Amino acid sequence: MAEITKSRPGENMRLVEALQYRLPVAGVVSILHRASGGLLFVLLPFIIWMFDTSVTSEISFDRFASVFTAGVGPLPGFVVKLVVLALVWAYLHHAIAGVRHVWMDATHSVSKEQGRSSALFTLAASLLLTVVLGAKLFGLY
Numbered sequence: 057m058a059e060i061t062k063s064r065p066g067e068n069m070r071l072v073e074a075l076q077y078r079l080p081v082a083g084v085v086s087i088l089h090r091a092s093g094g095l096l097f098v099l100l101p102f103i104i105w106m107f108d109t110s111v112t113s114e115i116s117f118d119r120f121a122s123v124f125t126a127g128v129g130p131l132p133g134f135v136v137k138l139v140v141l142a143l144v145w146a147y148l149h150h151a152i153a154g155v156r157h158v159w160m161d162a163t164h165s166v167s168k169e170q171g172r173s174s175a176l177f178t179l180a181a182s183l184l185l186t187v188v189l190g191a192k193l194f195g196l197y
Contacts, residue, residue: 141193144189
């Protein structure tokens with residue numbers, strides 16, 4: 057007897073075709089929500105160290121503040137600022153996207169247009185607030 061083999065869905069899709077697929081804005085926000093949560097989780101020891109060092113005493117706060125100029129270990133201060141900027145974005149995006157999801161769940165707002173507009177707001181707000189706080193972090197004001 058001859059076996060009949062079925063091809064799996066998507067098996068015929070080429071990589072070039074897969075890379076040309078455009079994800080909707082709401083899908084991008086959803087992926088970034090997961091990525092920002094993962095980044096916050098992975099960098100949680102660094103976040104706890106920053107908090108602990110900044111509130112323990114005046115001496116430890118001075119040590120904390122000096123990390124942003126002198127660096128820590130082999131990392132220069134500029135790299136520390138970039139890591140903190142990534143944390144700022146991750147926190148802001150994760151928080152705003154989380155509020156977006158709670159709002160959609162509470163109001164049952166699940167239309168395509170409402171999902172798109174709230175996703176655009178989430179992206180714009182998180183990026184705008186990151187730029188403002190990043191400018192403060194890098195001493196622009």
